[in-house]
Amino acid sequence: MECPYCNAVNRDGVRFCNNCGKPLPLVPVSTAGQPAAATNTTGATSRSLTPGSRLQGGRYIVKKILGQGGMGAALLATDIRLDSKAVVIKELISDNTDPAQLQEDVRNFKREVATLAHLDHPLIPNVTDHFQEGSRYFMVQEYVEGENLEERMDRVKQPMKEREALGYASEVLDILDYLSQETPPIVHRDIKPANIIVGTKDKRAHLVDFGIARADVVRNVQRKQTSALGTPGYAPPEQYQGNADPRSDLYALAATLHHLLTNRDPRDHPPFTYPPARALNPQLSPEIEKVLSRALINEINQRYQSAAAMKKDIDDILLKRFGVSGNVSSYTLGTSGAIGAAGAASAANAPRVPYQPARIQPASRPSPPTPPPAVPYPPPQVGQGNWQNIPPYAPVSVGSRPPQQPQRKSNTRRNLLLLILVVLLIGAAFFAIPYFSTHPFGQSSNPGSGSATTVPITTPLPANGLGSIKAPDGEQIGISDGTVAWAVSGPGGINKTEAANRLKTGDAVAAQSLWRSALASDSGDAESLIYLENQRVLNAHNTSNTPYITIVVATMMTGDNASVGHDNVQGAYIAQKEFNDSSQLPGGTLVRLLIANSGNDKQYANTVAQQIVLLAKSDPTFVGVMGWPFSSRAQVAVDTLARAHIPMISQTASSDSLTRISPYFFRVAPPNKRQATLGAKYAEQVLKAKTAVMFVDPADPYSQSLAQYFSAQFTADGNKILATENYTIGQKGHAAIPQLLKDALSKNPDAIYFSGYAADISVLLSNLPTSGQYANLPILGGDALYELNYPLSARAGFKHLRFTAFAYPDEWDILNLTAQKPKFFTDYSSAYNPNNQHPGGMYGYTRASANVILSYDAMLSILKASNIVLTKNIGLSPDGLQKALQQITGNNALQGVSGQISFGPDNDPTNKAIVVLSVDQNGFIHLISVEGCFLVNQCK
Known part of the structure; x- marks a missing residue:
């Protein structure tokens, strides 16, 4: 597919241009299981070859075009x-x-023919002929009749049984072992479900489409770079730098296996990010989780070093759990099967050295074209409701920051470049989707996890509050001082786990070295940075008796909302580092952060809150909690903390039911009433809506309060709510949404107000009419719609969205306040992009998401309040912190990155800034208005 912006040719089926990073037009993609490209629109077609055409003197009769x-x-x-x-x-x-x-293209094609012609494996289609007719070149291969695994997954729409999936994986690994033994080794470079066909006759997995096999196939990188890169979601990081070797195919196969076992299509998510398979499919064995964790490590020297070693582990699972032996009757007949793999596995455990295949390096990729200079826009009017006078704002081109994804130095110079390239490939997602956080913002995509039927936790809690316990769903929850590593599914996870183990034994030096190694894999890993900074704090205390305070960051580091936790700790670390480096607290007092993880179920927040109470009793340096980000979790935890007189300040919990819930609960995000009222004003003043239908889950505090106040304002202004469609958040309620939408449209509304979450509105967006009177129906909502993780099926409906939010990364610039921007922005880039290895505007490294900003502001509030107490030369306690937080008001208001922070009598922020955002036809975000106090005491 040709990019309409830079004219680079891209591999069909990708969503973003690999040259300029901009979104590509959505076109149907063939899923044919044979070695074929998807439908192309460039015009370079095989015009004369239609069904019935004859080739090679009539020998071959064309039946159909599989793809081009x-x-x-x-x-x-x-x-x-x-x-x-x-x-x-x-x-x-x-x-x-x-x-x-043209001659170069011909040489490449002939090289592919020669490569395949010399392969002799029963699960690779043989080349049976090749010929030339005029100026046209053809290759003939065996046809594998069957269904490819992508078609299979699309058909059944559920995870594949573990035994079946491992059988196919074992067969593909036999192929990959054979390819790796060629001289030079052959790298397939595009392992994915669509290229694995299960034969109708033999029921075995056949590997097809060797069009980008071997490094020297692609010479003209400008034109064919996407072919060399493989398929985003399956291809490993090093492939985007042109450094693929046989181990790269093992990563892609593991990504394929993860897809088969979980029914989670990696192309719909940020690259290099694979949640624990058992969290998505609890029926899976722990052994396959271990295999996937090892095979999906971004650092190439840390994953499996041979197909034989990986096949042995797969075959062991098949034998021990299912009583079947791995397929040793294929080509290698034991070389990569149970016998031959034993030696390979031993070799895999030997000291690792860089893999050095004998192959030709591809040409270097040319630099993408320089983007046009940004056009300045006049600032929006603040607080005036003057919607029409604010121009659309197109942010600087950015790359997406997948949670815990990139590769850094070690082969880090090489591997960090790969990340820059791959994120640019996916990166323009920020322009194609409503996203200013790579992670769920404000509320959970599944916030209602947990209910009255939640299995209670019976495991005794640690006496001093520190440590983890196993929750009923199998995940670890608790409080970590570095002796537990929470975020271990991404790059650096093995190093972090080992660091925690070393710290438990008292070997802090080794732990610090391992955390630094983890950061070499992902410089945006704030968890490792916090633990390193904590060691510096403790060293200063032990050697110089430097005082310090301890604050708990309470969030979700595992489970469905782990990406939210990632953002929370990123924001918290910047505040910790700023205060420690510049000695902002009196007496040289330093800041230590502990990370509390409540996991996937909202009820676990109460268990962790009980641990925090135990911590407060045993640690005199503890002063308070930053968190929880979700209203459902905050509501569960607040009573336990309040009874112990422990202050908690949330960054994004916005349910109105939290107002005045406790004198110890504070928040930097305003309650839903503010954003719902603003949404109603926008609907009537800008969209001219007189009628609306609301979608609400009355059992969810966030959804219920947002809908309540939207309805109150909308009807108070003389408009009408035609109907209220009650739905249930989460997967269990999705099946009913299409029918509810049908009923809503039958009321003929001017707008829909969806009071809920991105995961739920995705179903609605996927079912919206694409023509007729509702083709442009506006859909409004709150901050929980502000996410990246929308499935492909929903993205065509982005143009319908308008939503309110609590922070916007470009507010300072749009409001012509660039000269007054807080130090936070430069500190953020310095912390997570220490060697300038990432391009500007890249979320998670050089550009902070809204959730990070609000987490920073919450931690900043705690530290400013701590400063108030310590300045008086009195000891800082949780009660003292609570009283100091109440003093951040009026003339003592605090300038946050997200706007003024001034707590009212109810501990809610007073007149906090809120933004209204919309998405245009092309998926671009537009800032419509900023309402409230952005600068301290400059409210309009």
Whole structure:
């Protein structure tokens, strides 16, 4: 597919241009299981080859075109010389007009033919013929009749049984072991479900589409770079730098296996991010989780070093858990099966050295074109409700920051470049989707986890509050001082786990070294940075008796909302580091942060709150809690903390039911009444809506209060709520949403107000009419719609969205306040982009998400309040912190990154700034208005 912005040719099926990073037009993608490209629209087509066409003197009769792309077309044909046997014919299609470049394309095609012609494995389709007709070149392969695994997953829409999936994986690993033994080793480079066909006759997994196999196939990188990069979601980081070797195919196979076992399509999520498979499919064995964790490590030298070693582990699971032996009757007949793998596994455990295959390095990728200079816009009017006078704002081009994803130095210079490239590939997602956090913002995508039927936790809590316990769903929850590593599913996870183990034994030096190694894999890993900073604090205390205070960051570091926890600790660390580096607290007092994880179930927040109470009793340096980010968790925890006189300040919990819930509860995000009222004003003043239908889950505090206040304001202004569609948040309620939408549209509303979460509105967006009177129906909502993790099916409906939010990363610039921007912005980039390895505007490294900003502001409030107490030369206690927080009001208001922070008598922020955002036809975010006090005591 040709990019409409820079004219670079991209591999079909990708959503973003690999050259400029901008979104590509949505077109149907073929899922044909044969070695074919998806449908292309560049115009370089095989015009004369239609069903019935004959080739090679009539020997081959074309039956249908399986697909075609920028470099080739694949045709299903019959070979009349072989009793009309079905074959696949691949034709070279080149849009090059330059004779030299055309010859290069021909040489590459012939090289592919030669590569495949010399392969001899029963699960790789053989090349049976190749020929030239005029200026056209063709290759003939065996046709594998069957269903590819992508078609299978699309058909059944549920995870594959572990035994079946491991059987296919074992067979593919046999193929990969064979390919790795070629001289030079052959790298497939595009392992994914669509390229694995289960034969109808033999029921075995066949590997197809070797079009980008071997490093020297692609020379003209400008034109064919996407082919060399493989498929986002499956391809490993090093492949985006051009450094693929046989171990790269093992990563892609593991990503494929994760997809099969969980039914989670990695193309719908940030790359290099795979939640624990058992969290998505509890029926899976712990052994396969271990295999996936090892195979999906971003650092190439830390994952499996051979297909044989990985196959042995797969075959062991098949034998021990299912009583079946791995497939040793295939090509290698034990070389990569149970016998031969034993030696390979031993070799895999030997000291690792960089893999050095004998292959030709591809040409270097040219730099993308320089983006046009940003056009300045006049600032929006603050607080005036003058909606029409504010121009749309197109942010600086950014790359997406996948949670815990990138590769850094070690081979870090090489691997960090790969991340820059891959994130740019996916990166323009920020322009194609409503996203200013790579993670759920404000509320959970599944906030209602947990209910009255939650299994109670019976495990005794640690006496001093520190440590983890196993929750009923199997995840670890609790409070960590570094002796527990929470975020271990991403790059650096093995190092972090080992660091925790070393710290438990008292080996702090080794732990610090391991945390630094983890940061070499992901410089945005705030958890490791916090533990390193804590060691510095403790060293200063032990050697110089430097005083310190302890604050707990309470969030979700595991489970469905782990990405929220990632943002929370990123914001908290910047505040900790700023105060420690510049000795902002009196007497040189330093800040130590502990990380509390309440996991996937909202009820676990109460258990962790009980641990915090135990911590407060045993640690005299403890002063308070920053968290929880979700209203449902905050409500569960607040009573336990309040009874112990422990202050808690939330960054984003916004349910109105939390107002005045306790004198010890504070928040920097305003209650829902503010944003719902603002949404109603926007609906009537800008959208001219006189009628609306509301979607609400009355059992969810966030959804209920948001809908209540939208309805109150909307009807008070003389408008009408035509109907209220009651839905249930989470997966269990999704099936009913299409029918509820149908009923809503039958009321003929001017707008829909969806009071809920991105995961739920995704179903509604996927079912919206694309033509007729509702093709442009506006859909409004609150901050919980501000996410990236929308499935592909919902993204065509983004243009309908308008939503309120509590922070926007570009507010300072849009309001012409660039000269007054807080130090936070430079400190953020310095912390998470220490070697300038990431481009500007890249979320998670050089650009902070809204959730990070609000977490920073919450921690800043705690530290400013601590300063108030310590300045008086009195000891700081939780009660003292609570009283000091109440003093942040009026003339003592605090300037936060998200706006003024001034707590009212109810401990809610007074007139806190809120933004209204919309999404245009092209998926671009527009800031419509900023309402409230952005600068301290400058409210309009």
